[in-house]
Amino acid sequence: xxxxxxxxxxxxxxxxxxxxxxxxxxxxxxxxxxxxxxxxxxxxxxxxxxxxxxxxxxxxxxxxxxxxxxxxxxxxxxxxxxxxxxxxxxxxxxxxxxxxxxxxxxxxxxxxxxxxxxxxxxxxxxxxxxxxxxxxxxxxxxxxxxxxxxxxxxxxxxxxxxxxxxxxxxxxxxxxxxxxxxxxxxxxxxxxxxxxxxxxxxxxxxxxxxxxxxxxxxxxxxxxxxxxxxxxxxxxxxxxxxxxxxxxxxx
Amino acid sequence: xxxxxxxxxxxxxxxxxxxxxxxxxxxxxxxxxxxxxxxxxxxxxxxxxxxxxxxxxxxxxxxxxxxxxxxxxxxxxxxxxxxxxxxxxxxxxxxxxxxxxxxxxxxxxxxxxxxxxxxxxxxxxxxxxxxxxxxxxxxxxxxxxxxxxxxxxxxxxxxxxxxxxxxxxxxxxxxxxxxxxxxxxxxxxxxxxxxxxxxxxxxxxxxxxxxxxxxxxxxxxxxxxxxxxxxxxxxxxxxxxxxxxxxxxxx
Numbered sequence: 335x336x337x338x339x340x341x342x343x344x345x346x347x348x349x350x351x352x353x354x355x356x357x358x359x360x361x362x363x364x365x366x367x368x369x370x371x372x373x374x375x376x377x378x379x380x381x382x383x384x385x386x387x388x389x390x391x392x393x394x395x396x397x398x399x400x401x402x403x404x405x406x407x408x409x410x411x412x413x414x415x416x417x418x419x420x421x422x423x424x425x426x427x428x429x430x431x432x433x434x435x436x437x438x439x440x441x442x443x444x445x446x447x448x449x450x451x452x453x454x455x456x457x458x459x460x461x462x463x464x465x466x467x468x469x470x471x472x473x474x475x476x477x478x479x480x481x482x483x484x485x486x487x488x489x490x491x492x493x494x495x496x497x498x499x500x501x502x503x504x505x506x507x508x509x510x511x512x513x514x515x516x517x518x519x520x521x522x523x524x525x526x527x528x529x530x531x532x533x534x535x536x537x538x539x540x541x542x543x544x545x546x547x548x549x550x551x552x553x554x555x556x557x558x559x560x561x562x563x564x565x566x567x568x569x570x571x572x573x574x575x576x577x578x579x580x581x582x583x584x585x
Numbered sequence: 586x587x588x589x590x591x592x593x594x595x596x597x598x599x600x601x602x603x604x605x606x607x608x609x610x611x612x613x614x615x616x617x618x619x620x621x622x623x624x625x626x627x628x629x630x631x632x633x634x635x636x637x638x639x640x641x642x643x644x645x646x647x648x649x650x651x652x653x654x655x656x657x658x659x660x661x662x663x664x665x666x667x668x669x670x671x672x673x674x675x676x677x678x679x680x681x682x683x684x685x686x687x688x689x690x691x692x693x694x695x696x697x698x699x700x701x702x703x704x705x706x707x708x709x710x711x712x713x714x715x716x717x718x719x720x721x722x723x724x725x726x727x728x729x730x731x732x733x734x735x736x737x738x739x740x741x742x743x744x745x746x747x748x749x750x751x752x753x754x755x756x757x758x759x760x761x762x763x764x765x766x767x768x769x770x771x772x773x774x775x776x777x778x779x780x781x782x783x784x785x786x787x788x789x790x791x792x793x794x795x796x797x798x799x800x801x802x803x804x805x806x807x808x809x810x811x812x813x814x815x816x817x818x819x820x821x822x823x824x825x826x827x828x829x830x831x832x833x834x835x836x
Contacts (some may be wrong), residue, residue, distance in 0.1 A: 337598060338595050338596055338597060338620050339595070339598070339801075341798045342593055343591070343593075344589050347588060494784075494786070497748060498833065498834070499695045499828050499833060500790070501785065501828050502767045502785045502790065502826065503785065515753075535745070535754055535755070537798075539755050540798060543794035543795060544594070547791055547814050548590040548592055560798075575751050576752070577751055582749065
């Protein structure tokens with residue numbers, strides 16, 4: 335009889351509010367005091383605390399909205415300054431309808447409002463932007479943790495994105511370091527001994543979704559350890575999850 | 586000091602090959618012998634064993650391809666009989682380019698090949714279809730388990746779908762029973778005391794993705810228990826995850 339396969343998702347408690355310049359590795363290891371990080375663990379961190387530590391906050395009082403931002407905001411009852419920030423964070427507008435702005439960010443992510451978000455941000459008129467380079471942010475955290483722990487811990491930075499055709503948002507990986515974000519089973523055999531086709535799993539996105547089960551949206555639990563998942567060490571990046579526009583049937 | 590939040594994903598071992606007419610509840614409870622199902626657990630089952638138990642298999646030798654199927658298959662080196670089955674399982678073709686068929690199924694799911702798949706299916710020329718009504722399949726399994734266990738266990742039937750704009754497939758929920766598939770935080774307050782907007786989480790999809798971490802693609806582990814996630818009892822259905830075409834900017 336085979337033993338069951340176990341994967342544990344551990345939400346770290348008592349995370350303080352993160353501020354610009356904070357040492358995220360130190361804060362995370364302090365929160366992990368009761369459940370120390372083990373070799374083999376994966377760390378999943380929500381985008382917001384990474385952005386806050388990097389000072390990616392914009393005070394809307396400093397923003398002068400363009401005519402386009404004023405027009406769209408006026409029509410749909412939005413803050414024109416926030417719309418302006420969204421436009422500045424975009425390299426392409428994918429859809430701009432019924433008060434919804436779906437944007438392609440400079441990273442190539444396609445999401446609502448270019449990832450600009452006011453929830454869980456201190457200050458009445460402050461919005462939070464995505465990190466400039468979430469893969470680089472993940473790599474810095476990965477390196478800082480390896481230095482303190484003496485072993486490598488893959489890092490995933492997650493954010494919640496909507497999807498076409500399906501209701502509700504789910505967490506996906508916007509930054510990755512220390513592991514392959516895709517598991518490529520092409521050329522391997524299935525349980526019937528036949529070669530498998532087109533089976534590339536977006537494991538970093540699945541790990542981000544799994545971590546959301548402990549993050550919650552209201553509890554202050556932005557950091558999760560995933561224990562028991564056999565990851566593949568690799569110089570992976572979340573950029574590998576962004577589909578080449580040439581291959582993209584929905585561009 | 587708060588205790589950490591724990592969620593466990595337990596992959597049940599030693600599942601036999603499932604055949605038409607098999608009692609899934611019985612097979613699953615036998616596989617759970619070493620890790621008995623507990624009150625509070627969620628059961629995630631991959632689509633393929635549900636389809637097999639329901640006899641949703643097609644022998645391609647019995648299929649006469651249409652001219653459209655022969656044309657597309659010939660151009661892209663595919664089996665015209667399998668393309669024909671895909672067309673029959675579709676209510677709309679969303680994209681038909683470069684050998685890729687993205688379909689809207691009768692359930693409203695948008696996915697490659699209308700969910701028709703030959704991997705992990707016994708027989709050289711046999712393909713597997715999605716269940717006729719995956720929510721009804723989930724409900725039947727939910728009822729059968731409740732009868733044997735004496736408490737309700739939410740059931741999620743998962744399948745791996747591709748996504749626009751992102752590489753790799755992830756598991757999502759195509760059938761749900763016994764829990765709300767969406768967690769609606771609209772109107773609640775965030776950690777800063779502000780009302781949250783547009784925060785509806787597709788938790789059934791996140792649970793399906795989490796379960797995939799133990800399903801694997803090559804190991805025979807199609808059933809997972811998720812322990813420790815505070816689900817909301819409700820007469821939920823995966824149909825709630827399918828976006829109303831009226832709201833869908835990408836239709």
